Amino acid sequence: MRAASGKLDRRELVRALLADRGELLVVAGLGAPAWDITAVGDHPCNFPLWGGMGGAAMIGLGLALAQPARPVLVITGDGEMLMGVGSLASIAQQAPPNLAIVVQDNEHYGETGMQQTATAHGTDLVTMAEGAGIKATMRVTAPEQVPALVAATRAKAGPFFAVAKVDAANLPLVLPPREGAILQARMREALLGPAAHLA
Amino acid sequence: MDRQAMETAPDAAADWPDRIYALLKRHSIRQVALVPDAGHARLIRRCLADNDLRVVTLTTEEEGIALMQGAWLGGQRGVLLMQSSGVGNCINMLSLATIHRCPMPMIVTMRGDFGEFNPAQVPMGQATQTVLEAMGTLVHRADRAEDVEPTVEATLKLAFHTYRPAATLIGQRVLGAKTFGKD
Numbered sequence: 187m188r189a190a191s192g193k194l195d196r197r198e199l200v201r202a203l204l205a206d207r208g209e210l211l212v213v214a215g216l217g218a219p220a221w222d223i224t225a226v227g228d229h230p231c232n233f234p235l236w237g238g239m240g241g242a243a244m245i246g247l248g249l250a251l252a253q254p255a256r257p258v259l260v261i262t263g264d265g266e267m268l269m270g271v272g273s274l275a276s277i278a279q280q281a282p283p284n285l286a287i288v289v290q291d292n293e294h295y296g297e298t299g300m301q302q303t304a305t306a307h308g309t310d311l312v313t314m315a316e317g318a319g320i321k322a323t324m325r326v327t328a329p330e331q332v333p334a335l336v337a338a339t340r341a342k343a344g345p346f347f348a349v350a351k352v353d354a355a356n357l358p359l360v361l362p363p364r365e366g367a368i369l370q371a372r373m374r375e376a377l378l379g380p381a382a383h384l385a
Numbered sequence: 386m387d388r389q390a391m392e393t394a395p396d397a398a399a400d401w402p403d404r405i406y407a408l409l410k411r412h413s414i415r416q417v418a419l420v421p422d423a424g425h426a427r428l429i430r431r432c433l434a435d436n437d438l439r440v441v442t443l444t445t446e447e448e449g450i451a452l453m454q455g456a457w458l459g460g461q462r463g464v465l466l467m468q469s470s471g472v473g474n475c476i477n478m479l480s481l482a483t484i485h486r487c488p489m490p491m492i493v494t495m496r497g498d499f500g501e502f503n504p505a506q507v508p509m510g511q512a513t514q515t516v517l518e519a520m521g522t523l524v525h526r527a528d529r530a531e532d533v534e535p536t537v538e539a540t541l542k543l544a545f546h547t548y549r550p551a552a553t554l555i556g557q558r559v560l561g562a563k564t565f566g567k568d
Binding site for chain 1: 415416439441442443444445447448449450451452453454455456457458459460461463477478480481484485486487545
């Protein structure tokens with residue numbers, strides 16, 4: 187699961203996070219996290235974002251509050267999480283046990299030319315999450331930690347927040363459907379059945 | 386004017402906030418996202434007292450747009466309460482409503498409007514309707530207390546029946562202008 191740099195391979199990490207996914211509902215931040223969850227296998231209960239930068243964690247919160255019996259996993263990047271970092275305080279206040287956020291931290295803006303983010307210069311998102319009031323957190327740098335990470339995202343003992351340091355290489359694009367109405371309707375139908383379209 | 390009176394506008398006798406609360410219940414709203422505004426104080430108190438409503442206090446208003454997207458994905462209805470200045474924080478996030486065809490009702494209390502005292506409120510207050518409409522939101526104003534209830538109901542119906550962002554702007558003529566004691 188390590189890339190040549192010694193850091194985690196982001197796509198192999200996502201493969202582990204989504205293996206035997208069961209009831210898992212997944213929101214992916216725009217850019218590489220959306221390509222990663224699609225590369226592992228597109229699914230009606232995946233909601234890959236094409237925009238709305240900074241909103242992934244709050245979409246996860248709304249979904250987790252609406253579906254308290256289902257584990258909700260937000261997979262996003264460090265740039266996207268930094269843009270919406272105040273949402274960690276909003277999430278800590280609500281404290282939904284079924285919400286997990288995993289930041290794939292490559293310390294760069296990967297879609298725009300690999301400019302460095304603040305996490306390349308000492309900003310620690312785990313410390314920020316803890317400061318916001320999220321008690322269950324994890325820093326992941328080694329493959330040996332991944333089974334515990336996967337277990338924490340499914341445990342419904344959250345809110346849970348983790349940063350996984352990943353290799354910065356841009357991997358081949360694997361694009362999800364681009365029609366947002368379909369992405370929304372397919373998850374609603376998976377959760378609510380045909381009644382989803384009559385609401 | 387004492388501080389309590391300034392910050393709990395509108396007039397305690399006005400019952401339009403209670404009418405909005407009743408509409409939220411009638412239209413099966415379950416998640417109420419908000420950044421507080423004095424004009425919404427009475428409605429917020431009603432929502433907080435209701436265990437069937439999840440009140441989500443936001444760091445910034447755009448979080449509420451994303452929250453409504455997640456709520457709808459999971460089969461619940463949300464609403465966003467905010468002051469007009471907060472509309473400016475929502476601009477890019479409103480693209481979620483358009484690309485997913487997601488219902489997003491917003492109830493906005495105006496500042497920088499009729500009889501404003503604070504110069505800093507005027508630029509965003511005057512741009513509020515333009516900005517919302519530029520992002521595809523259907524906007525209706527209520528400038529008399531008796532118009533608030535039917536206008537908010539129209540906004541809820543437009544949002545949930547036609548799958549789009551919709552907003553009611555409650556004018557400062559209804560709310561009373563905050564005067565910082567300089568009446």
